[in-house]
Every structure is written in C-alpha cells, then in structure tokens.
Amino acid sequence: MNKLGIPGQIVPLAIIGVVVIAAFIAARMLFVPDTFGEYGHYRASAVEEIASQEIVYAGHEACNDCHDDIFETKQESKHRDVSCEACHGPAADHIEAPDEFTPTAPRGRGYCPLCHGYNPSRPSGFPQILPKTHNPGKACMTCHDPHSPVLPHAPEDCSACHRDIANVKQVSHHATLSCRTCHDVPDEHLIQPKFVRAEKPANRERCGQCHDRDSDSPREIPRINIETHGERNLCWECHYPHYPEVGK
Amino acid sequence: MIDNNNKPVNRRGFLGSCSRFIAAGLGAISVFKFGGSLWGQENGQYNPAEHNYAMGIDVHKCIGCGRCADACKRENDVTREPYYFRTWVERYVIPSEGETVVDSPNGGIDGFPETVDKNDVLRTFFVPKLCNHCSNPPCVQVCPVGATFASRDGVVLVDEKYCVGCRYCIQACPYGARYFHPESKTADKCTFCYHRITKGLPPACVEVCPTHARVFGEIGQLSSPLRRFVRFNDLTVLKPWLNTKPKVYYAGADGEVR
Amino acid sequence: MENLVTTMAGNFGGITGYIYPNEYELHWQLLIVIYPYLTGLVAGAFILASLERLFRVNELQPVYRLSLLTALSFMIVAPLPLLAHLGHPERSFEMFLTPHVQSAMAMFGFVYGWYLMVVLLLEIWLDYRRDIVLFGREKKGISKYFYKFLSLGFSDISDKSLLFDDKLGRFITIIGIPSAFLLHGYVGFIFGSVKANPWWGSVLMPIVFLFSAIVSGIALMILVYMVSSLFRWKQMKMACLNKLAEFLIYAMIVDFSLELLDFIHRLYQSEESISILSDMISSRLFVSLIVTQILLGTILPLVSLISARFGKFPDELKRMLYFIAAILVQVGIFSTRWNVVIGGQLFSKSLRGLTFYKIELFGLEGLLITIALLILPLVILYVLVKVLPPWSDVVADQTQSQTQPN
Numbered sequence: 001m002n003k004l005g006i007p008g009q010i011v012p013l014a015i016i017g018v019v020v021i022a023a024f025i026a027a028r029m030l031f032v033p034d035t036f037g038e039y040g041h042y043r044a045s046a047v048e049e050i051a052s053q054e055i056v057y058a059g060h061e062a063c064n065d066c067h068d069d070i071f072e073t074k075q076e077s078k079h080r081d082v083s084c085e086a087c088h089g090p091a092a093d094h095i096e097a098p099d100e101f102t103p104t105a106p107r108g109r110g111y112c113p114l115c116h117g118y119n120p121s122r123p124s125g126f127p128q129i130l131p132k133t134h135n136p137g138k139a140c141m142t143c144h145d146p147h148s149p150v151l152p153h154a155p156e157d158c159s160a161c162h163r164d165i166a167n168v169k170q171v172s173h174h175a176t177l178s179c180r181t182c183h184d185v186p187d188e189h190l191i192q193p194k195f196v197r198a199e200k201p202a203n204r205e206r207c208g209q210c211h212d213r214d215s216d217s218p219r220e221i222p223r224i225n226i227e228t229h230g231e232r233n234l235c236w237e238c239h240y241p242h243y244p245e246v247g248k
Numbered sequence: 249m250i251d252n253n254n255k256p257v258n259r260r261g262f263l264g265s266c267s268r269f270i271a272a273g274l275g276a277i278s279v280f281k282f283g284g285s286l287w288g289q290e291n292g293q294y295n296p297a298e299h300n301y302a303m304g305i306d307v308h309k310c311i312g313c314g315r316c317a318d319a320c321k322r323e324n325d326v327t328r329e330p331y332y333f334r335t336w337v338e339r340y341v342i343p344s345e346g347e348t349v350v351d352s353p354n355g356g357i358d359g360f361p362e363t364v365d366k367n368d369v370l371r372t373f374f375v376p377k378l379c380n381h382c383s384n385p386p387c388v389q390v391c392p393v394g395a396t397f398a399s400r401d402g403v404v405l406v407d408e409k410y411c412v413g414c415r416y417c418i419q420a421c422p423y424g425a426r427y428f429h430p431e432s433k434t435a436d437k438c439t440f441c442y443h444r445i446t447k448g449l450p451p452a453c454v455e456v457c458p459t460h461a462r463v464f465g466e467i468g469q470l471s472s473p474l475r476r477f478v479r480f481n482d483l484t485v486l487k488p489w490l491n492t493k494p495k496v497y498y499a500g501a502d503g504e505v506r
Numbered sequence: 507m508e509n510l511v512t513t514m515a516g517n518f519g520g521i522t523g524y525i526y527p528n529e530y531e532l533h534w535q536l537l538i539v540i541y542p543y544l545t546g547l548v549a550g551a552f553i554l555a556s557l558e559r560l561f562r563v564n565e566l567q568p569v570y571r572l573s574l575l576t577a578l579s580f581m582i583v584a585p586l587p588l589l590a591h592l593g594h595p596e597r598s599f600e601m602f603l604t605p606h607v608q609s610a611m612a613m614f615g616f617v618y619g620w621y622l623m624v625v626l627l628l629e630i631w632l633d634y635r636r637d638i639v640l641f642g643r644e645k646k647g648i649s650k651y652f653y654k655f656l657s658l659g660f661s662d663i664s665d666k667s668l669l670f671d672d673k674l675g676r677f678i679t680i681i682g683i684p685s686a687f688l689l690h691g692y693v694g695f696i697f698g699s700v701k702a703n704p705w706w707g708s709v710l711m712p713i714v715f716l717f718s719a720i721v722s723g724i725a726l727m728i729l730v731y732m733v734s735s736l737f738r739w740k741q742m743k744m745a746c747l748n749k750l751a752e753f754l755i756y757a758m759i760v761d762f763s764l765e766l767l768d769f770i771h772r773l774y775q776s777e778e779s780i781s782i783l784s785d786m787i788s789s790r791l792f793v794s795l796i797v798t799q800i801l802l803g804t805i806l807p808l809v810s811l812i813s814a815r816f817g818k819f820p821d822e823l824k825r826m827l828y829f830i831a832a833i834l835v836q837v838g839i840f841s842t843r844w845n846v847v848i849g850g851q852l853f854s855k856s857l858r859g860l861t862f863y864k865i866e867l868f869g870l871e872g873l874l875i876t877i878a879l880l881i882l883p884l885v886i887l888y889v890l891v892k893v894l895p896p897w898s899d900v901v902a903d904q905t906q907s908q909t910q911p912n
Contacts (some may be wrong), residue, residue: 008671009635012658013628020623024602031605033410041606042397045406047296052444056323057452079458086315086456090322114359115458117314119373121360126459150435200271312631338524350524350858377526392612393600412600415533415591416611422702424855426527428533433593456561490701506856 056090075226077148112140207235299401302495304477309461312374314356314454323452330354334438335378343372379425379438380494387417523859535871537587543843544584549690550723551577556564571896579886610696625682632675659745690719704779705850717761724754725835751815782857807831
C-alpha cells in the first residue's frame with residue numbers, strides 16, 4: 001500500500017487503462033472521417049461520391065434533341081414506350097461526342113426475339129413469333145420497321161382457295177409479295193378456276209426482276225446472273241418460290 | 249403497408265424531419281451542387297430531404313426480355329459474370345402438379361430458353377428482382393461500421409470507401425440482393441441508380457423497360473407515376489413477415505414469389 | 507476469386523433447384539467456421555478455470571493456470587481468421603472508430619477488448635504476479651529484464667499485497683464468467699439474429715453456442731492436461747481427470763438437450779423453410795451433422811465418458827477413453843460450427859434450392875491457412891507455458907499456498 005491507501009498493483013494497471021482509453025479517444029478524434037455522422041451513422045460525403053457516378057444511359061429525352069423525326073415516328077407507334085437505348089444500347093457517350101461514338105443497331109435476327117420470341121411465360125396478348133419458323137434467315141427489319149412496327153399483312157388475295165400456299169408463303173422471304181408479282185392471273189380464273197389457269201412464270205426474267213445482278217431491287221436480295229445461272233431451266237424448276245431457300 | 253410517411257423507422261424518421269426543418273429554415277444552403285451538365289436539374293440543386301424514392305413492378309407487364317438486368321450491368325459497370333446482379337429477372341413456372349420451377353439463367357439477360365412441357369403449365373410469369381430499399385433494412389442494421397446506410401431520400405447505399413468487406417450485410421439480406429464485388433472487395437448492390445435519380449433521370453432498368461413493367465418515383469408526390477401505380481393496383485411486397493418494409497411494390501405477384 | 511468462379515462453373519451440377527444468382531458464392535467460408543470454434547475454446551477454458559476458483563473445486567487445481575494460459579493463447583488467435591476474411595482488413599479499425607451500435611458485429615471489438623484486457627490478461631497477471639516478481643529476482647540477463655517488465659514495475663509480494671491480488675482476482679473472475687458468456691453468447695447472437703436465414707435465426711442459438719463452447723473448452727483442457735503431463739513425464743492426477751470428465755458429461759448433456767430441443771421445435775413448428783432444411787440435412791449435411799456431429803461427436807464420446815467415469819475400469823483404460831472422447835468431442839464441436847456457418851449458406855434464401863461448398867486448398871480462405879490458424883494457438887500456448895510455467899511443482903511449495911488462499 002502506498003500513502004493514499006491504494007493497493008500498489010492498481011497504479012500500473014490504472015496507468016495502462018488511462019493510456020489505452022486516451023489512445024482510443026485520440027484515435028477517434030483523428031481518424032473518424034469529417035462528414036461521418038452528419039445525417040446518420042455514415043459518411044455523408046459518400047452520398048455525393050455515389051451521386052457523382054458517370055451516367056451511361058442518356059435517356060430518351062436526350063435522343064429527341066437531334067433525332068426528333070425518328071422520335072416522333074416512334075411516339076406514334078406501338079413502340080412508343082420502348083426507349084431508344086433499349087435497342088441501341090447506352091448512348092451517353094454518343095451525346096457527348098456524336099461523331100466519335102455511334103450507338104449500335106441490332107439488325108440481325110437475334111435481338112428482337114428477346115421480347116417477341118414465343119415464350120409461354122410472357123403475358124398473353126403480347127405479340128410473339130416462333131423464330132425458328134418465322135421467315136428463317138431473314139432480318140426482322142426487312143418486314144418490320146422497329147421505329148413504327150405494324151404487323152405486315154401478307155397479301156392474301158388468293159388465299160381463299162390457295163390457303164396451303166398462302167400459309168407457307170407468309171412466313172417466307174416472299175411474304176410481302178402479291179401472288180400477281182409472279183403469276184399472271186386472268187380475271188376469268190376467279191370464276192372458272194379449272195378451265196382458265198393462272199400461269200407460272202414462263203421465263204427467267206420474271207425472277208430476274210429482283211434477283212438478276214443488274215436489277216435495282218433492295219440490296220439484301222440474293223443475286224445471280226440470269227444469263228448463265230441454271231442453264232436452260234426455269235427458276236422454279238429448282239427453287240420453290242413460295243418458300244425459297246437461301247444460298248442453296 | 250403503404251403510407252405517405254413511409255420513412256424508415258425510428259432514428260431516420262426523426263433525422264428526416266429534422267433535416268426538413270433545417271432545409272426550410274436555411275433554404276439557400278444546399279448540400280448538393282450538381283454542375284450544369286446536360287442532365288442537370290432546372291435549379292441545379294438537389295435536396296435529398298425532399299424525396300423518398302420507391303419502385304413499383306407490374307408482374308403482368310413483364311415480358312422477361314432481361315433488358316433491365318443488361319442495362320443495369322452496363323450503367324453501373326457490374327461484372328458481367330453470371331454471379332453478380334443488382335437486378336435480375338426470375339421465371340416462375342407452376343405446373344398443375346408438383347413443385348414450382350424457378351430459374352434465372354444469367355439473370356435473364358440472354359433470354360429464357362424453353363425448358364418446360366407447355367402442356368403441364370398451370371401459371372407462368374416473370375418477376376424482376378432488385379434491392380427492395382427497405383424502410384427497415386436488416387443490412388443496414390448489421391453493418392458494423394456504418395458503411396451501408398439509408399440515405400435521406402430513402403435509398404439504401406454502400407460506401408465503397410468505408411466498407412470493410414465482412415459480408416454480414418449480404419447474409420442479412422433476405423432477398424439475395426447484395427453481392428461481394430470481386431474487384432473492390434466490398435459489398436455492392438442496387439442504388440436505384442442514385443447518380444441518375446438525383447439528376448431527374450429514371451434508373452437505367454426503368455429507362456429501358458419496354459413495357460413499363462417497372463415504375464419509378466415517389467409515393468409522397470402526387471405527380472409521380474408511382475403514386476398512380478400504388479393508387480390503382482393491389483400491391484404486395486416480398487417476404488412481408490420479416491418486417492423489412494420494402495419499398496419495391498409488386499402488382500400481380502403470385503403467392504409463389506419469394 | 508477466378509479460381510473460385512471456375513471451380514463453381516465446373517460444378518454447376520452441384521446446385522439443385524433455384525438459388526438467387528448472387529448466392530453462387532458462399533460468403534462466409536472456412537475462416538468463419540474456425541472463428542466461433544476458437545472463441546468457444548477460449549470461453550470454455552476460461553469458464554473451467556473460473557469453476558475452480560469460484561466454487562473451489564480443488565480437484566481441478568492442476569489445470570487452473572493451464573486453462574487461463576490456454577484461453578489466452580486461443581484468444582490471441584481468435585480475431586485472425588476474421589481479419590483474414592475481410593475484404594479490407596486495413597479498414598478493420600473502423601469498428602472501433604465508428605461502431606454501429608445496432609450491429610452485433612460492431613460490438614466484437616469491444617467485447618473482445620474487454621475480455622482480453624480486463625478479464626483474461628488481468629487475471630493472469632494477478633495470479634502470476636508473485637512468480638513474475640520472483641523470476642525477476644532470480645533470472646539472469648535479458649529474461650531478468652523481461653520479467654521486470656512483466657511485473658509492471660511493482661515488486662511488492664508481501665502477504666498483504668498478495669492477499670489483495672487474490673481478492674481482486676476473485677472479483678475479476680466473478681466479472682469474467684458473464685464476460686465469457688458474453689463473448690461466446692454474442693458470437694451465437696451474430697448468427698441467431700439473422701432473421702433472413704431460417705437455419706440461423708433462433709433464440710436458442712446463443713445458448714447452444716455457449717454450452718457447446720463449454721463442452722469444447724473442457725475437452726480441450728483434458729487433452730492439454732494429458733499431453734502436457736506426458737511431455738513432462740509427470741503422473742496425471744486421476745481425481746482431476748475424473749472431475750473434468752464429469753463436468754464434460756454434464757455440459758454435453760445440457761448442450762445436446764438444447765440442440766435436440768431446437769431440432770424438435772423446428773420440426774414441430776414445420777415452418778415454410780422446413781422442407782428445404784430437411785433436404786439439406788438429408789443430403790448436404792448428412793455426414794457433417796448426423797454422422798460427425800451427433801454420432802461421432804456427441805453420442806459416442808458421451809457413452810465412453812460415462813462408462814469410463816462411472817464404470818469400474820483400470821485407470822490406464824479410463825485415461826485412454828477420456829483421451830479418445832475428448833478428441834471426438836473436438837471433432838464434433840468443429841462439425842457443429844461447420845454445420846451452422848456453412849449449413850446456413852448451402853440453401854437458397856428463396857427456399858427453392860441447395861448449393862454446395864468446395865474447400866479451396868490455397869488462398870486466404872483455404873485449407874492451409876485454416877490449419878495454420880488452428881496450430882498457431884498451440885504454439886503460442888507452448889511459448890506461454892515456457893514464460894509463465896503453470897505447474898505448481900516448478901516454483902515449489904509457495905505456489906501451492908498462494909493458489910489456495912485463506
């Protein structure tokens with residue numbers, strides 16, 4: 001015991017205790033971040049840091065500033081709720097530097113089925129197709145304008161009698177063509193179909209209107225040289241025009 | 249379940265009212281200043297105390313395209329491996345007999361391959377999932393250092409520079425909404441795209457949702473689209489018995505959803 | 507990380523049903539299994555020492571100091587697995603700077619600090635103070651100054667002073683028991699309070715943790731006492747071993763009853779989670795729960811302990827049975843920790859699927875580090891025993907009179 005009547009072992013212990021507590025208080029004063037506890041038990045400046053993250057998706061309003069024509073078309077269409085960047089991808093870069101960054105456009109067949117491919121789990125009534133049989137090989141854009149999608153109505157002028165052909169044709173590359181593009185149909189055929197026949201093309205030039213290498217039809221249509229291709233056969237002797245196969 | 253004063257419980261509610269009072273008194277002082285960028289708000293100022301964000305999800309409208317999950321990863325630079333999602337889409341298939349089948353291949357980003365026999369299906373639908381930004385968040389409760397917190401505008405955030413990476417919050421989240429970021433070595437989660445909403449833009453997932461299955465806004469504001477959503481739908485939240493008081497409201501969610 | 511992901515990618519067959527996408531990775535792995543295992547040993551060993559001191563269970567006198575040193579050496583290692591598992595160990599001090607009072611985990615630093623500094627170190631210092639002062643007088647060279655340093659500059663070993671040591675030590679023991687309960691009960695609370703996880707979220711969790719801690723601590727002391735006696739070529743005191751075995755039996759019966767109660771309660775309440783948990787027990791946890799924890803880790807050692815303690819066997823055989831039982835109990839308690847920590851993450855919180863856990867060999871959360879962390883406390887204990895010999899026969903008869911005061 002010392003003079004104060006405190007047992008001696010208390011003294012070193014008390015000193016250690018005081019040092020530890022003092023070090024703890026000092027550390028708290030020194031190292032706790034400045035803005036900690038300003039609004040709650042967190043670093044208030046963290047909120048600002050999180051808010052300053054870079055924006056990647058610019059938002060459809062931003063697209064409207066330059067592409068107002070497309071925007072307005074889309075606004076009138078079934079895709080009015082589909083944001084531009086839902087298909088074209090994030091475009092904030094494009095808005096900052098329009099020439100350096102160009103957003104992508106999904107032109108193939110892979111993208112649209114993400115929404116429109118048949119899936120029983122989708123809400124009923126939502127327009128869906130079976131990608132395997134729906135005009136295989138053909139880009140969706142050929143028939144559907146994504147900015148103003150309307151269901152392309154395959155011409156059905158002859159389908160009252162030729163339903164089987166119409167069914168095949170409407171999911172083929174030739175879906176949008178009228179029967180009369182290729183067939184000469186006399187008016188009399190509609191009255192007396194057995195006696196007055198609608199003829200198949202009698203020459204190769206009929207197909208050549210679109211498929212000849214010199215034709216001025218849209219680019220994506222496959223081309224051949226009708227002078228040399230297939231020798232003396234008519235086109236439909238090898239190809240089935242109601243369900244043409246590509247590249248074969 | 250839903251009321252206009254759906255502020256987080258106890259301390260936060262008190263803080264909220266305090267800060268509103270201060271904001272009213274010292275109107276000129278603002279905490280945030282966002283530069284006059286392209287997306288800057290009209291007055292260039294944002295006061296978190298004036299907001300309380302929430303989200304509505306209409307299960308009947310979701311087509312399972314997965315654009316939300318994809319956009320989220322792009323917007324927030326989330327690792328593209330299929331084990332890290334701030335939001336994802338689940339497919340529920342309830343057969344006429346037997347167990348409900350749920351899947352979410354790559355969060356739904358690459359679509360949902362047909363896997364079930366269509367003839368046996370009783371009900372089937374998609375359910376987008378994300379952080380529920382609970383008013384009573386268990387993740388915030390367990391964080392030992394205050395690295396995850398509910399902001400004054402009702403968004404549960406993670407302070408990437410303060411998180412010690414103990415992963416207790418990941419364990420405490422009943423919704424699997426948190427993950428451990430493999431690069432920052434901290435917990436990470438949906439922020440409601442805090443950097444967008446504070447500038448008046450919707451979260452990326454809401455921006456790209458083609459069917460308006462996701463509605464973002466504030467219940468407390470009459471003009472907000474979310475106000476209309478909660479007014480005209482029968483709503484549920486996920487796992488309500490845990491009393492986490494989620495702020496992501498589901499319309500048309502089946503009892504099988506959990 | 508990459509390693510982990512590829513391991514998982516190669517094992518997708520291991521996942522059954524649906525798990526949330528973010529659940530592919532197990533967030534708490536081996537290191538978090540050994541953390542409650544280590545703190546359990548600390549709490550158990552300390553509670554055993556306290557029994558001797560408070561309730562004057564004289565048979566246990568040979569293991570009193572040994573228990574304190576064992577508790578200290580495991581205590582020093584206990585935070586290491588936690589630290590190694592953190593994504594940012596360098597930020598761990600934030601738990602002291604800005605502890606979140608609502609978080610069970612934030613209290614770790616304080617509970618740990620309190621227990622280490624105020625309880626364990628202080629009690630050991632008071633208990634050894636006389637020896638330290640004597641060593642400081644007898645030894646030569648550096649070790650002389652080392653012991654002088656340990657005495658904290660206070661060298662009064664008069665009877666009056668030693669009496670105060672004893673009084674204060676007794677007081678600290680009284681504080682120490684609830685502190686030890688707190689230390690491990692709170693580890694149980696970390697798991698038991700997670701309402702998101704039906705496997706963890708149970709009010710019994712802290713109590714089960716506590717009793718399994720006592721079980722593991724007593725079993726550890728049986729092992730340490732037997733091994734240390736063998737190495738020192740000393741005769742073990744059969745009375746001491748019998749007493750240890752007795753306490754171990756009581757603790758195990760309470761522990762096992764609590765676990766059974768928890769199990770039956772879950773089964774009877776049959777809540778939403780019961781079907782996925784049953785699936786998990788019958789597939790993923792069958793070996794570690796049914797075989798290792800219950801059969802090998804509880805029933806078998808219990809039978810052998812009871813028969814050895816109360817049966818009429820020669821001492822040689824009794825010792826053998828105690829030793830085997832103590833090892834089996836360690837295996838069982840380790841499985842208990844495994845089943846809690848890993849088991850709680852093997853099922854999805856969607857309650858629709860099970861995932862799997864594959865132990866990595868290398869890496870921070872790997873098997874090698876884990877083994878190292880389990881061996882490290884034994885190394886520390888070896889050093890501690892060299893520095894502060896706990897044997898009553900080293901500092902002759904004086905020690906005897908000091909540990910049995912009044």
